[in-house]
Amino acid sequence: MTTNSLTTSQGAGRAGDKVFSGAAMAAGCLILAVLFGVALFLVVQAIPALTAPAGDIQGGNGFFAYIAPIVVGTLIAAVIALVIATPVAIGVALFISHYAPRRLASGLGYVVDLLAAIPSVVYGAWGAAFLAKEISPAYDWLATYLGWIPIFEGPASATGKTILTAGIVLSVMVLPIITSLSREIFLQTPKLHEEAALALGATRWEMIKMAVLPFGRPGIISAIMLGLGRALGETMAVALVLSSGVLTASLIQSGNQTIAAEIALNFPEASGIKVNTLIAAGLVLFVITLGVNMIARWIITRHKEFSGAN
Amino acid sequence: MSATVVRKRSALTKGQLPKFAPYIVLAAALIVGAAILALIGFNAFGWGIVSAILFAVGLVSWSGAVEGARKAKDKLATCLVVGAFLIALLPLISVIVTVLVNGIPGLITPGFLGTSMNGVTGAYDNKAVEEGAPVLGGIYHALLGTIQITLLATVISVPVGLLTSIYLVEYGNDRPLARAITFFVDVMTGIPSIVAGLFAAAFFFAIVGPGTKTGAVAAVALSVLMIPVVVRSSEEMLKIVPNELREASYALGVRKWRTITKVVIPTAISGIASGVTLAIARVIGETAPILVTAGFATTINNNVFGGWMASLPTFIYTQILNPTSPSNPAPSDQRAWGAALVLIILVMLLNLGARLIARLFAPKTGR
Amino acid sequence: MSKRIDVKDLNVYYGNFLAVEDVNINIQAKSVTAFIGPSGCGKSTFLRTLNRMHEVLPGARVEGEVLLDGDNLYGPGVDPVTVRTQVGMVFQRPNPFPTMSIRDNVLAGVKLNNKKISKGAADALVEKSLVGANLWNEVKDRLDKPGSGLSGGQQQRLCIARAIAVEPQVILMDEPCSALDPISTLAVEDLINELKDQYTVVIVTHNMQQAARVSDKTAFFNIAGTGKPGKLIEFADTTSIFNNPAQKATEDYVSGRFG
Numbered sequence: 001m002t003t004n005s006l007t008t009s010q011g012a013g014r015a016g017d018k019v020f021s022g023a024a025m026a027a028g029c030l031i032l033a034v035l036f037g038v039a040l041f042l043v044v045q046a047i048p049a050l051t052a053p054a055g056d057i058q059g060g061n062g063f064f065a066y067i068a069p070i071v072v073g074t075l076i077a078a079v080i081a082l083v084i085a086t087p088v089a090i091g092v093a094l095f096i097s098h099y100a101p102r103r104l105a106s107g108l109g110y111v112v113d114l115l116a117a118i119p120s121v122v123y124g125a126w127g128a129a130f131l132a133k134e135i136s137p138a139y140d141w142l143a144t145y146l147g148w149i150p151i152f153e154g155p156a157s158a159t160g161k162t163i164l165t166a167g168i169v170l171s172v173m174v175l176p177i178i179t180s181l182s183r184e185i186f187l188q189t190p191k192l193h194e195e196a197a198l199a200l201g202a203t204r205w206e207m208i209k210m211a212v213l214p215f216g217r218p219g220i221i222s223a224i225m226l227g228l229g230r231a232l233g234e235t236m237a238v239a240l241v242l243s244s245g246v247l248t249a250s251l252i253q254s255g256n257q258t259i260a261a262e263i264a265l266n267f268p269e270a271s272g273i274k275v276n277t278l279i280a281a282g283l284v285l286f287v288i289t290l291g292v293n294m295i296a297r298w299i300i301t302r303h304k305e306f307s308g309a310n
Numbered sequence: 311m312s313a314t315v316v317r318k319r320s321a322l323t324k325g326q327l328p329k330f331a332p333y334i335v336l337a338a339a340l341i342v343g344a345a346i347l348a349l350i351g352f353n354a355f356g357w358g359i360v361s362a363i364l365f366a367v368g369l370v371s372w373s374g375a376v377e378g379a380r381k382a383k384d385k386l387a388t389c390l391v392v393g394a395f396l397i398a399l400l401p402l403i404s405v406i407v408t409v410l411v412n413g414i415p416g417l418i419t420p421g422f423l424g425t426s427m428n429g430v431t432g433a434y435d436n437k438a439v440e441e442g443a444p445v446l447g448g449i450y451h452a453l454l455g456t457i458q459i460t461l462l463a464t465v466i467s468v469p470v471g472l473l474t475s476i477y478l479v480e481y482g483n484d485r486p487l488a489r490a491i492t493f494f495v496d497v498m499t500g501i502p503s504i505v506a507g508l509f510a511a512a513f514f515f516a517i518v519g520p521g522t523k524t525g526a527v528a529a530v531a532l533s534v535l536m537i538p539v540v541v542r543s544s545e546e547m548l549k550i551v552p553n554e555l556r557e558a559s560y561a562l563g564v565r566k567w568r569t570i571t572k573v574v575i576p577t578a579i580s581g582i583a584s585g586v587t588l589a590i591a592r593v594i595g596e597t598a599p600i601l602v603t604a605g606f607a608t609t610i611n612n613n614v615f616g617g618w619m620a621s622l623p624t625f626i627y628t629q630i631l632n633p634t635s636p637s638n639p640a641p642s643d644q645r646a647w648g649a650a651l652v653l654i655i656l657v658m659l660l661n662l663g664a665r666l667i668a669r670l671f672a673p674k675t676g677r
Numbered sequence: 678m679s680k681r682i683d684v685k686d687l688n689v690y691y692g693n694f695l696a697v698e699d700v701n702i703n704i705q706a707k708s709v710t711a712f713i714g715p716s717g718c719g720k721s722t723f724l725r726t727l728n729r730m731h732e733v734l735p736g737a738r739v740e741g742e743v744l745l746d747g748d749n750l751y752g753p754g755v756d757p758v759t760v761r762t763q764v765g766m767v768f769q770r771p772n773p774f775p776t777m778s779i780r781d782n783v784l785a786g787v788k789l790n791n792k793k794i795s796k797g798a799a800d801a802l803v804e805k806s807l808v809g810a811n812l813w814n815e816v817k818d819r820l821d822k823p824g825s826g827l828s829g830g831q832q833q834r835l836c837i838a839r840a841i842a843v844e845p846q847v848i849l850m851d852e853p854c855s856a857l858d859p860i861s862t863l864a865v866e867d868l869i870n871e872l873k874d875q876y877t878v879v880i881v882t883h884n885m886q887q888a889a890r891v892s893d894k895t896a897f898f899n900i901a902g903t904g905k906p907g908k909l910i911e912f913a914d915t916t917s918i919f920n921n922p923a924q925k926a927t928e929d930y931v932s933g934r935f936g
Contacts, residue, residue, distance in 0.1 A: 006745070006763070007754040014756065020567035021481050027473030028491045031537060035494050038501070038534065041512040091394020099391050108395070115402050117661050119595020121623040122409060122650045125630055126401075129643070130408045172401040179398070203380055205387035226500070233502020235598035236623075240630060260504045260598065267508075267602045275520075282508040286501065293500030297493070483735050554772035558836070560733060562786035562843055563762030572789045576776040 038286070046280035048273060056273050063277065067284055069247035073163065073256040074285070077238060078231040080167025080251070081174055086224055088171075089178035096179075097186035098208060109183065116176035124240030127169035128161065132241060135168070136160030139252040153250040161243035164251040166258075169237040174227035181226065185219030186212055218299050225296030229289045235260035259285040327376055332369060339364035362393060409650050416648020419445055423652075426451035427608035427620075432635030439638040447634070447641075449649045451610045452625035455525060456656075458614050459604065459621055460594050462529035463536055468586055470533075471540025478541070479548040480570055498538040506534040507599030514603075523605040525614035528621070531599035536589045543585025547578040580671035584664040591660035595653060597623035622653045679877045680746040680763070680846040681706040682727060687741035688906075689722055689731065697723050698906035700741075702896060709869060709878045711888035711915065714898035715930070719907025720881050723898070724849050727879065728764035729757040745846065762786075764847040765840035770856045771832035773824030773839070780820040782835055783807060786843035802842055809875075810838035811868045830861020834868060841876070848872060850880040854887065866891050885931055889919050897927045 054062035096109050136158065143154030156162075193211040202210060213220075238261035248255030263278045263285075270278055343361030347353070366389040374382035416422060430447035437443045474491065482488030510531035514522040551574050559569040575582070605618030606628050626646045633642035682704040689697040697719035704710050712720040725731040726739050729750060743750040750760050773782045783803045787794050794802070803820065807813040812834040816827070824835050833853060840848055850869070854862040869891045872878050882888050888895050896912040911918065911927045922928045929935055 004748045004752045004755060006748045006750065006752065006759050007756070014565075014758075017565050017567045020570070021477075024473045024477035024481055025487070027470045028477045028487065030470055031474055031491060031498070031541070032494055034534060034537075035498055037513065038505070038509040041509055041516060042505070045512040045515065088394045088397055091391045092398045095391045095395040099388065100395075111402070112398060114658075114661075115398070117591060117657050118402075118405055119597070119623060119650075119653055119657060121595065121597040121626050122405065122654060124597075125626060125646060125650055126405045126408050128630065129412070130404065175398060203384035205384040206380070208387070229500045229502075233500075233504065235502070235504045236627065239598075240627065260502060263504050263508065264598050264601050267511075268605065271521075275515075279508055279512055282505050286505045289500055289502050289505075290497060293497060296500075297496050552772070554768060554770060555774060557730065557733060557766075557768060558772045558774070558839075559785070559789060561728065561730060561761055561766035561768075562789065562839065563758050563760075564786065564789040565758050568789050568791065573774055573776075577774070 042279055042283040042286060045276055046283045047276075049276035049280040052273050052276070057277055058274065063280060066277065067259075067281055070257045070259050070262050070281070071284065071288075072247055074232055074258040074260070074288075076251070076256060077163055077167050077170055077242075077258050078228055080164060081170035081231040082224060082228055084168060084171035085175045085178055085227060089175050089223075089227075090182055090220065092175070092179045093182035093186055094208065094212075097183050098204070098212065109180070112176050112179050115172065116180075120173060120234060120236040121240070123169050123173055124236035124238075127165060127237060127241035131169065132160035132162075132165050134160075135165060139164070142252055150249045151251045153253070156252045157243065157254045159243060159254070161241060162252050162254055163242060163248075163256040166238045166242045167251075169241055170231045170234055173234060173237060174231050177230055178220075178223045178227040181223035182216065182220050185216040185223075189215045218302070222296040222299040225292055225299065229292045229296065232292065233260055233285060233289050235264045239264045325377055327373055331372065335368040335372065336361075336365055339368055362396070365389070366393070406654075409647065409654055412643070412647035413651025414648075416445075416644040416646075417651050419448075419644070419648070421446070422448040422645075422648055423453070424448060424450055426610050427634070428610070430608070430634060432637070435633075435635035435641040436638050438641050439635075445641040445644055447645060449622065449625060449645070449652060451607060452620040452622045452649060453652070454610060454612070455604070455607070455619040456594060456621040456623075456653075458612075459525045459528045459532065459600065459619065460590060462526060462614050463532035463593060464586070464590055466529065466533040467536040467540050467589070471537045471586075471589075472544050472582065474537075474541045475544035475548055476570060478545055480566070480574070495538045495541050498534070499542070501534065502598075503531075503535055503596050504598035504602065507531045507602040509534060510599065510603050523603060523618055524616055525604055525611070525619035528600045528604040528619065529614065531603050532593045532596060535596060535599065536593045539589040539592060540586055543588065544578075544582050547581030547585065548574060550581075551577045580668050583671065584668035587660050587664035587667060591657050591664070594660065595623055595657055597627055600624050601627065622649050622656075625649050626653070679706045679875060681877065682847060682879075683742075683744040683747075684727075685742040685744070687723070687726065687739060687743065689719070689726055689739050690737070691734070692736040695906040697726075697898075698908050700909045702909060702912055704877060704879060705894070706746075706877050707873055707875070708893045709873045709880065709891050711892035711895045712879070712881045712898060713883075713885060713888050713895060713930070714907070714910075715900070715935070716883075717903070717907070718898040718900045720896075720898045721851050722907070723909075724851055724879060724881050725766075727847070727849055728761050728766055730761070730766060732757060762843055763845055764849060765843060765845035766849045766851065767833070767836050767840055767853050769852045771829055771836050773827075773832050773835050775823065775825045777824060778821045779816050779824045779827070779835060782824040783838050783842050785839055806838040806842040807835075809841050809872075810834045811864060811871070812838055828861065830857050830864055833857060833861065833865055837865075837868060837872075841872075845876065847877040847879065850878065852881050852883060855883060862887070885919070889915060895919070897922075897924075897930060899926050899930070 049057065049063050054060065057063050057066050059066045092112060096105050100108055136156065139156035139160060139162065142152045143156040146152040147154045189212045193215065194207055197207040197210045238258045242256065242261060243254040244257040244261065245255035259281050263282055266274065267278050339361045343357050343364055346360055347357045366386065369389065370382050370386045373385045425448040427447045434446045438445045478488050478491060510527050513530070514527045555573055555577060556569055559573045600621045601624050604621065606624060607618040607620040611617050611619045626649045629642040629646035633639035684700055684702045687700045688695060700723060712724060714720050722731060727743060731737040739751060745763060774785060777785060780803050781788065783806050784799055804813060807816060812831060815831060824832065827835060854865050857865065866887065869878055869880065880891065892915045894913065895915045895918040897910045897918060898907050899910045900907045911922060911924045918927060919931050922931060
């Protein structure tokens with residue numbers, strides 16, 4: 001056996017490979033650790049609130065009596081946001097993908113992305129200072145003519161700082177999320193399907209109904225779910241816009257509260273068990289949004305599998 | 311044998327609305343809309359809405375009469391889709407106009423960018439409103455805080471995010487760990503910002519002591535929001551580096567880590583930098599996590615690791631919600647809108663910067 | 678400075694799939710050897726095992742020996758990086774580094790390995806490599822321009838210059854002309870003829886005329902069917918492969934009856 005001349009190599013380089021790949025893997029593991037830590041620290045800090053005597057929690061009836069109405073308030077605000085944002089977002093996505101002239105399309109997409117770039121606190125300020133004031137006559141009108149429907153029961157808030165206003169502001173914030181995801185899906189519609197529809201003499205709308213929307217349905221659903229996740233967790237739009245209070249059926253009176261806004265409004269001055277209560281509220285919010293996002297991701301991956309991603 | 315030339319409408323254009331039909335309907339809708347609004351009190355916003363509805367109704371029914379139901383439905387869909395886009399533009403324009411109108415007076419106040427709120431009390435604000443004295447106080451401390459917190463968050467997030475994306479693209483090979491990381495990064499993008507803030511707060515409460523609120527805590531909270539964005543965008547950019555370049559480098563006897571640092575990353579650097587800039591733009595406007603982690607300061611704090619720290623978003627929030635002078639909130643509002651304008655300008659500059667970086671530093675093709 | 682390659686009983690696997698079976702071949706130093714055969718017959722896969730580039734693909738592995746002047750590429754403790762500095766490779770599509778100038782592309786093998794080199798030595802190496810790749814006269818005035826600005830044929834010769842700048846013993850070429858037009862192909866073929874004075878050259882090609890033009894010896898690979906492993910059918914002087922092949926399959930292939 002002669003010695004193999006190929007075994008000589010610079011050891012330093014080899015060590016570099018090990019160090020580098022180790023660092024890359026460590027960074028990935030750190031992310032897992034952080035997420036695990038998020039859950040762990042929230043749970044540890046939340047436990048005192050869950051085990052404390054009912055009388056010590058704000059409201060005096062224990063944690064669940066405290067959290068239930070604001071969970072409902074959170075859901076109301078998010079649902080309003082989605083009901084408004086979804087049709088508009090799908091329309092905008094269709095406009096950019098199938099209606100706007102090609103040359104304008106990417107520029108228009110950028111304009112919609114600008115909506116996502118505006119900080120949430122600015123939306124909150126806009127909602128509180130501009131939208132609430134401008135929209136309160138409409139609430140008066142609703143209370144007068146549609147007041148027999150429980151959600152429009154009067155007297156309407158004079159300031160316009162209601163859960164409906166907060167929901168409208170939220171809808172503006174989730175609009176770009178739903179739009180950009182739906183737009184991407186619409187653009188991926190197989191050209192063959194579209195051309196097949198057009199070759200049969202379909203109008204543009206019939207082509208969209210036959211080819212684009214069925215193809216994009218799972219994508220739209222997951223986009224809505226992601227928008228829902230954002231709407232549930234958004235803080236500023238509600239904290240600044242809503243004049244909060246107890247759970248109220250009417251959307252045009254002041255009242256209601258969301259988890260995120262409750263935390264933001266109270267955490268800075270909180271102490272003792274109140275801190276734990278708010279962290280527990282945060283944990284509830286985390287679990288809800290986690291569930292919503294995981295469903296959305298699950299729909300996306302399932303869709304990827306059967307579309308073949310070719 | 312002679313062909314007679316007959317000028318007639320092509321059979322292919324029979325039963326169609328003339329090309330100028332939409333313009334006629336638009337003009338009619340605008341006129342009728344103005345007339346209706348004149349009856350109930352004119353305003354431009356209402357005029358636009360009423361005219362748009364009239365236009366849609368007019369065009370669709372005319373098309374239905376001439377072209378049939380299918381074409382009419384198509385026209386209706388077009389009207390709705392274009393209408394949705396115009397509706398989406400309304401809040402964008404409204405927000406920008408509101409911020410400009412309310413923010414410019416604050417921004418042009420002398421000392422707005424250069425002074426803090428140290429020593430500015432309600433008494434000065436009352437004087438400003440009642441006697442017309444200049445509005446005192448500014449955003450220097452908040453601007454400084456935002457820059458420090460965001461910078462620290464970037465310093466934490468970029469190495470972690472970039473290394474993770476390198477692991478996923480270059481070493482992951484679809485291993486269980488890589489798939490777990492991909493999944494949880496997706497999950498992380500959905501964490502509500504306030505929860506990220508609570509996590510950082512809970513973490514530091516447990517490690518350092520209850521009530522720990524500093525710029526660094528806020529930076530950790532922002533990192534939780536920023537890392538997944540950096541991972542996703544860098545991952546996309548590394549994936550589009552052609553495998554041929556990696557192979558070319560390996561074939562020259564270059565080690566994998568040097569291939570990654572000297573060939574793959576330089577090729578993708580413009581995209582990565584642009585993604586990082588967008589991630590910064592995303593977190594620089596975050597309010598909720600800073601609110602629960604850095605407290606409210608009215609003075610300049612140059613130490614990220616000690617003491618409460620102000621930031622632009624929390625400054626806006628507190629000035630609106632808790633005006634310096636509760637009886638005369640106008641000066642506080644003015645400062646808040648001025649700060650909002652500065653914040654929007656910062657975010658827009660970052661967005662623009664991201665596009666410029668992507669364009670300017672893209673690999674030269676030399677053609 | 679060139680070395681011979683002896684392959685003994687080599688099997689190549691992708692995971693559990695046997696891609697190339699039982700290859701024995703002796704490649705002379707300072708010669709051009711061509712690998713021909715139909716698509717999917719494993720000739721490119723086999724070529725990659727000669728400098729361990731197949732390891733870049735997950736799950737690829739080999740059994741057997743590849744001896745470079747008697748040293749086994751797959752011996753214990755052998756660093757694939759050292760192997761690749763001795764056995765260079767040129768790919769199907771020209772792939773100059775887009776972030777580097779022409780000059781830096783030529784110096785890539787040196788610079789990326791962080792070896793110190795003086796400016797004078799670097800200049801000399803750039804000129805020597807580009808002259809060696811018949812590209813010097815075309816690019817000497819624009820060495821600082823990006824390599825991706827060159828034509829396809831020039832880019833491919835730049836890649837050859839980059840490969841010879843690390844002073845390898847052997848140069849492997851994986852269909853180096855398949856993405857080039859006929860004139861660029863001619864330039865690269867001329868270059869291959871000159872390279873064999875200094876290097877051992879192994880070239881995979883789909884083009885039988887090209888194999889006939891440039892190579893001294895030719896190896897014919899074939900597969901029995903899809904899913905079956907590729908095999909070395911015949912290895913002989915190029916003239917005898919094309920004029921009187923020993924195997925029926927070779928004759929059918931070179932006469933254009935299949936493939």
